[in-house]
Amino acid sequence: MCWRRILVLLVAAVAALALAACAEVREQGGGQQGGGEGRQGPIELAVVPKAVGFDFWETVRQGAVCAAKRAEGEVDVQWDGVAQETDVTGQVNLLQNFITQGVDGLVYAATDAKVLHDVTQQALDQGITVVNIDSGTDPQPENVPVFATDNVAAAERATEYLVEQLGEDGGKVAFIPFQPGTATNDTRTEGFKNVLKENPQVKLVAEQSSESNYNRALQVTEDILTAHPDLDAIYAANEPGVLGAAEAVRSAGKAGEIIIVGWDTAPDELKAVREGVVSALIAQNPFRMGYDGVNAAVKMIRTGEQVEGGDTGAILVTRENIDDPEVQRVLDPSCENPPVEGQ
Numbered sequence: 462m463c464w465r466r467i468l469v470l471l472v473a474a475v476a477a478l479a480l481a482a483c484a485e486v487r488e489q490g491g492g493q494q495g496g497g498e499g500r501q502g503p504i505e506l507a508v509v510p511k512a513v514g515f516d517f518w519e520t521v522r523q524g525a526v527c528a529a530k531r532a533e534g535e536v537d538v539q540w541d542g543v544a545q546e547t548d549v550t551g552q553v554n555l556l557q558n559f560i561t562q563g564v565d566g567l568v569y570a571a572t573d574a575k576v577l578h579d580v581t582q583q584a585l586d587q588g589i590t591v592v593n594i595d596s597g598t599d600p601q602p603e604n605v606p607v608f609a610t611d612n613v614a615a616a617e618r619a620t621e622y623l624v625e626q627l628g629e630d631g632g633k634v635a636f637i638p639f640q641p642g643t644a645t646n647d648t649r650t651e652g653f654k655n656v657l658k659e660n661p662q663v664k665l666v667a668e669q670s671s672e673s674n675y676n677r678a679l680q681v682t683e684d685i686l687t688a689h690p691d692l693d694a695i696y697a698a699n700e701p702g703v704l705g706a707a708e709a710v711r712s713a714g715k716a717g718e719i720i721i722v723g724w725d726t727a728p729d730e731l732k733a734v735r736e737g738v739v740s741a742l743i744a745q746n747p748f749r750m751g752y753d754g755v756n757a758a759v760k761m762i763r764t765g766e767q768v769e770g771g772d773t774g775a776i777l778v779t780r781e782n783i784d785d786p787e788v789q790r791v792l793d794p795s796c797e798n799p800p801v802e803g804q
Contacts, residue, residue, distance in 0.1 A: 499761075499762060499763050499764040499765030499766070500762065500763070500765075501534065501763065502534070502535075503534070503535040503536075503537065504532075504534065504535065504536045504537070504565045504566065504758075504759060504762055504763075505537045505539065505564045505565050505566075506525075506529070506536065506537065506538050506539065506564060506565060506566045506567075506568055506755060506758055506759075507538075507539045507541070507556075507559040507562075507564045507566070507567050507568070507569070508521075508522070508525045508538050508539065508540050508568045508569070508751065508754070508755065509540075509541060509542050509552065509555060509556060509559070509567070509568070509569035509570070510522070510540075510542045510569075510570050510595075511542065511543075511546040511552070511570045511571075511572050511595070511596070511643075512542055512543055512544060512545055512546045512548070512572075512673070513540075513541075513542040513543070513544065514544060515700060515727070516700065516725075516726075516727040516728065517700055517725050517726075517727070517745070517747050518542065518747070520747040520748050520751070520794065521570075521594065521595070521747040521748070521750050521751040522540050522751060523748055523751065523794065523796070524747065524748035524749060524750060524751030524752035524753075524754075524755075524794070524799070524801075525538050525540070525568065525751035525752065525754065525755045526538055526540075526751075526796075527748075527751075527752055527796035527799055528751065528752040528753075528754075528755035528756045528759070529755055529759075530796065531796075532755070532756070532759045533759075533763070534763070536755070536759055538755065539559070539564070541555060542555070543555065543572075545673065545674070546572055546639070546640055546643075546673040547572070547640060547672055547673060547674075548572070549572045549573040549576055549577075552569075552571075552572045552577070553576065553577070553580055556569060556577075556580045556584070557580065557583070560580075560583055560584050560587055560589060563587075563589075564589060565589065565590065565758075565762055566589060566590040566591070566592065566758040566759075566761075566762055567581075567584050567589055567590070567591045567592070567758075568591075568592045568593075568594060568751075568754040568755055568757075568758050569591075569592075569593065569594070570593065570594050570595040570596045570750075571593060571596045571597060571598050571643070571644065572596075572640075572643060573642055573643060574596065574597065574598050574599035574642065574643060574644045574647075575598070575599050575642070577598045578598035578599060578600060578601075578602075581593075581598055581602060581605060582602070585602065585604075585605075590758050590761050590762050591605045592605065592606055592607075592608070592754045592755075592757045592758045592761075592768075592770075593605060593606070593607040593608070593609070593754075593770075594607070594608050594609065594750040594751065594753075594754040595608075595609050595610070595645060595747075595750055596609065596643055596644045596645045597609070597644055598644075599644065604767055606757055606767075606768050606769055606770030606771075607770040608749070608750050608753040608754050608757065608770050608771060608773055609645075609750065609770070609772070609773060610743075610745045610746075610772065610773055610774070610775045611772045611775070612644075612645055612648035612649045612651075612652060613648045613649075613651050613652040613655070614652065614775075615649075615652065615743050615745075615775040616648070616649040616650075616651070616652025616653045616655075616656075616698075616743075617652040617653075617655055617656050618652075618743070618775075618777055619652075619653075619696070619722050619723075619724070619741065619743050619777065620652065620653045620655075620656035620657065620696060620722070621656055622722060622740075622741050622777060622779075623663075623694055623696060623720060623722045623740075623741075624656060624660050624663055626694070626720050626722075626740060627662075627663060627693060627694060627720065629662070630662065631660065631661075631662025631663040631664070632662075632663060632664070632693030632694060633664050633666045633689060633691060633692050633693050633694070634657075634663055634664065634665055634666065634692075634693060634694040634695065634696060635665075635666060635667040635668070635669075635682075635685045635689065635692055635694070635695050635696070636650075636653060636665060636667070636668040636695075636696050636698075637668075637669060637670070637671050637678060637681065637682065637695065637696070637697040637698060637702040637705075637706060638650055638668065638670050638671070638698050638702075639670060639671050639672065639673045639698050639699045639701065639702055640670070640672065640673055641670060645699075646698060646699075649698045649699075649724065650698070653696055653698075663694075666689050666692070667685045667688065667689060667692075669681040669684070669685065671697070671699070671701050671702040671705060673699060673701050673702075674701055675701045675704050675705050676705070677701075677705070678697070678701050678702045678703075678704065678705020678706060678709075679705035679706075679708050679709050680705075681705070682695065682705055682706045682708075682709035682710070683709045683712070683713075686709060686710070686713050686715075692719060693719065693720065694719060694720035694721070694722070695710070695719060695720070695721045695722070695723075696722050696723065697721065697722075697723035697724065698723070698724055699723070699724050699725055700723075700724065700725035700727050700730060702723060702724075703721065703723035703724065703725065703730050703733075703739060703742070704727070704729055704730060704733075706721055706723070707721060707729075707730075707733045707738050707739055710738065711738060716736075716737070716738045717737050717738065720740045721733075721738065721739045721740055722739075722740055722741045722742075723739065723741075723742055723743070724742065724743045724745070725742065725743070725744075725745065726742055726744045726745075726778060726791075726792055730742055731778070731783065731792065734778060734779065734780055734783060735780060735783065737780065740779065740780075741777055741778065741779045742777075742778045743775050743776075743777060743778075744775060744776050744777075744778045744788070744791050744792060745773065745774075745775050746773045746774045746775070746791055746800055746801075748791075748794035748799060748800055748801070749773040749774065749799070749800055749801045750773050752799060752801050753771070753773060753801065757770075774791075776788060776791060778792070
């Protein structure tokens with residue numbers, strides 16, 4: 462009986478040690494989110510944009526893959542996203558699938574600041590490291606860094622340029638936002654309206670959302686031009702809005718007459734700048750968003766240390782500076798010469 466009792470105790474002790482070891486591995490598997498010991502070994506990251514199929518997000522992917530290639534140790538990037546930035550439910554489901562799979566880290570751009578906060582918290586509760594790129598959540602957890610454009614400052618700069626182009630007499634301007642409720646949209650709106658408050662000679666006469674859809678942007682711009690044939694300028698807050706507005710202005714025979722200032726730098730947008738249809742674009746640095754986001758996730762997982770987020774930068778692209786080397790480095794990035802700090 463004595464030997465049986467000893468055997469039972471030994472089995473129990475071994476089981477307890479095994480459970481403790483498993484618990485330790487889970488704790489070190491990325492859930493530290495700063496303040497832990499970190500871990501080595503292969504890392505599996507899910508990088509999720511607001512949507513796939515857009516030039517901006519494809520450049521984010523290139524930056525993420527570049528950072529993974531340059532990282533120490535094995536880092537695997539899974540890239541996936543919904544078809545439209547308005548598909549908030551689809552993004553929630555996709556992220557929850559990655560959480561269920563047990564990836565080490567999530568690097569993602571939130572399609573809805575409030576809704577996605579809960580998903581971030583679910584990931585953190587499962588011990589998964591989280592980094593936001595382009596857009597964070599509301600509230601934003603203190604231990605989740607955000608790598609994004611300072612949208613307020615960049616929007617103010619774009620709007621100041623628009624005001625300068627209108628001249629002292631000002632004029633009538635239309636605004637095409639893309640997805641009210643997202644941090645990106647709302648901060649770009651804030652910067653735009655900050656400058657309008659300081660320039661009463663510029664009148665906002667129309668505001669309609671493109672819903673991040675080219676056809677919708679084309680339609681709303683056509684409607685605005687019909688309602689306001691004396692329109693002087695358009696401020697479009699993202700790529701589909703710019704492209705839809707540009708096509709509507711072309712079709713109306715007003716290319717070069719109506720000032721268009723907008724965001725992003727898809728090939729057709731840049732072509733419109735060269736042609737004089739679009740006056741200026743805010744060029745973000747999507748490559749750096751993906752690059753810095755993956756770098757931060759890897760560092761947090763490897764070291765267990767917290768990483769601070771940061772402004773990934775933006776420049777104003779016009780017909781005059783579009784071919785400048787530093788502008789081209791952002792517009793046409795490569796992993797050999799990435800447009801990131803320290804490179």
